[in-house]
Amino acid sequence: MGERVYYVYILASKIGGTLYIGVTNDLIRRVAEHKSEIIESFTEKYDVARLVYFEQFNDPENAIKREKRLKKWNRAWKIRLIGQHNPNWDDLYPGIAGPQ
Template sequence: MAFKSLHVYWIYILTNKKHDVLYIGVTGGIEDRLRRHRSGEGSVFTKKYNAYKLVHFEEFQYINDAIAREKQLKNWHREWKINLIEKENPEWKDLSEN
């Protein structure tokens, strides 16, 4: 019998200091991905708009579920995304600081 290790995947939302842009991504290693974004090795979008502040994340066991959620959120209206963020993080704190 083959042993399957438990994997953890995340979708996450980043913003900048003014909260005027939102970036949604998916990853299998959130700490490394945030480090890469902040060092300029992440996406061109986050580098261009200085979107490095983690304001929302969700954890998934299966990558297909994480990708489906990422696609769902990317299709949402901005107001819905803001409501999602403010439901758990009303002050838009950088959640990576915890």
């Protein structure tokens, strides 16, 4: 069995828009769930479905710690983090999901 991978991710409604931070062990599936809006949630209510940032971890404890830390950050820090890695706030989902 391969090593489990965990992701902390940030979704945005648009450039500089509403942000959502989450953690998952299946980034493609989880973002697809957000995009499909099948579950009534914060992301569905505010149309937050653009994957603008993610980090990869080898264990759930560190991923959850990082998620909690990012959630406590002020908005300016989160925006700076996204801008450093994804200056145009492009949706990264098509690049990780492959051909649909």
